Each structure stands twice: as C-alpha cells, then as structure tokens.
Amino acid sequence: MAVLKITVISGQGDVKCRLEEENQAVMVYEGVYEPGDQILFETDTPDTYYVIRIDASMDESYVYLTKQQVMYRIPFGEKKVSYNPAAFSGERHYITMRLAEEYENRAYRNLAKNVMDQHGDTGCFPHAQANVETRGEAVFAARNAIDGVVANASHGEWPYESWGINRQDDAELLLDFGRRVDFDRVVLWTRADFPHDNWWVQATLTFSDGTEEILEMDKSDKPHSFAISRKGISWMRLSHLIKADDPSPFPALTQIEVYGTNS
Numbered sequence: 001m002a003v004l005k006i007t008v009i010s011g012q013g014d015v016k017c018r019l020e021e022e023n024q025a026v027m028v029y030e031g032v033y034e035p036g037d038q039i040l041f042e043t044d045t046p047d048t049y050y051v052i053r054i055d056a057s058m059d060e061s062y063v064y065l066t067k068q069q070v071m072y073r074i075p076f077g078e079k080k081v082s083y084n085p086a087a088f089s090g091e092r093h094y095i096t097m098r099l100a101e102e103y104e105n106r107a108y109r110n111l112a113k114n115v116m117d118q119h120g121d122t123g124c125f126p127h128a129q130a131n132v133e134t135r136g137e138a139v140f141a142a143r144n145a146i147d148g149v150v151a152n153a154s155h156g157e158w159p160y161e162s163w164g165i166n167r168q169d170d171a172e173l174l175l176d177f178g179r180r181v182d183f184d185r186v187v188l189w190t191r192a193d194f195p196h197d198n199w200w201v202q203a204t205l206t207f208s209d210g211t212e213e214i215l216e217m218d219k220s221d222k223p224h225s226f227a228i229s230r231k232g233i234s235w236m237r238l239s240h241l242i243k244a245d246d247p248s249p250f251p252a253l254t255q256i257e258v259y260g261t262n263s
Helices: 102-106 142-146
Strands: 003-009 015-022 024-030 038-043 048-053 061-065 069-073 092-099 127-130 173-190 200-207 212-216 224-226 230-243 252-262
Touching: 003 024, 003 092, 038 048, 038 092, 048 102, 061 173, 102 252, 127 142, 142 173, 142 252, 173 200, 212 224, 230 252
Parallel strands: none
Antiparallel strands: 003 015, 003 038, 015 024, 024 092, 038 069, 048 061, 048 092, 127 173, 173 224, 173 230, 173 252, 200 212, 200 230
16 A cells, blocks of 8 residues: 655645545646646655656656655746647646556566656656757757657657757767666667658667667668567666768657566
8 A cells, every 4th residue: 555645836835736545646636837836746655666647638657666756847838848738738637646556567568658757866767868958958858758759750849859969979868767677679769850860870779787789770760679688677878879971960869669577
C-alpha cells in the first residue's frame, strides 16, 4: 500500500487543489493554470513503479520514482509549444497517480518513454539529458526524444519537437532508466525534414556495463531498428554522431525507443 498525494500549487506557494488517497489518486482540478503553477506528486513509498497522467490530452507515464516528491512545472509561453496545444488549457484538468500493477511491471515495453520528463533531477525516470540543446529552446530539448511522439517530417512546434544538437559534433544524449533494465531492441527515429535536415550515418551507443555498439544509418524517414541485447543496464549514452556529406548542418533526433523489461 502507498499513500499518494496530488497538489496543485501556485507560483506563490498557495494550494489550489489537494487530494490524498491510498494506491490510486484521481484529481479533477477546476481552475485555470497560471504561470508559475506546479503539480506536486507525493508518495510514502519511493523506489517503486507508478503510472501518472499529468493531463488528459497526454499519454499516461509509466515511471520509476526514486524520491517521495516529484514537482511538475506547468509549461507556459515558449516552453509550451513542444506540447499538444490542448495540454494544460481550459478550466478543468484530469490528473491521476497510481501504483503500477504487477503485470505492468513485468510487461515488455518501450523502456525509454516518459511523457512527463523535464529538466533537472526530478527523481522521475526514465530521464533524458544532453550536453547541448539548440538555442536552449523547448522544441529542441532532450526530453522530446522520449515523449512518445514520432512525427519526424518537419521541425519546431508539436508534434515536430525533437532533440536538436546546435550543430555540435560532440553532442551527446544520456538516457537514465533510474533502475536496471533488460532489452533486446533499440530504435532511433531521426528527424527527416529534408532538405532542411542532414542525417547521421553513424552513431555510438555506450551502456552502463561499459560495452558499446556502433550504429550505421542512412537517409530515411523510417525508424532505424537495431537488435541490441543487454541485461542489467541503468543508463545508455548516444554519442559520436557522424553527419552525412550533405549541405545541411541540421541533423536531429525525433525519438529513441528501447524495448525490453525491468530487470
């Protein structure tokens, strides 16, 4: 059993709505979000799997929480354009949190997906971070590569958000699972807004066990799928990104998927 709490908090620290339940919490917040608002998710049982829905317009997030408190910042302005325009809008909001079921914890799934990922150490995994994000813009943030949206025919606002590398040859993306996982397939959706975009012909995946895999790719709008098997992996890094011989300086990653199970 876990005691779960959901609280909507204003930028001034005022409580707008609060709910406490055991094992499953279903909140309907009647009100308009304002800049500075946050949603606080709390549990007395960390190091456990949860399923959280931060907005009715977005998929549920199957996540592993390592902290008792996870604060989610409601995006506004430039930060909002990488989300579905319907997200966080209106006067009624559906927010849920529950313990994951055992069948979910045993399921074969995309272990990289986390639609509620944000910058910083939130204690909510999987989590993506990078050494560069183009101009610091939300539409090119690392979190976009694990949000489950694979539309790659353009670039910019949702649903074309991606991880942009600002033309840096040393760009790296770190995917932290927050626990150990086993997988047998890795999929990369490279952005394919040709001729605006370049593409990578080669990349390297490095795993927490010290092993590496060299990936060969070509110009394509289809997913690049690689049969890569590892067990007990807690993180992986995508690096050594080699561009094609093409005039465009703009390769980018729309999505990374990792298929397997919790260890």
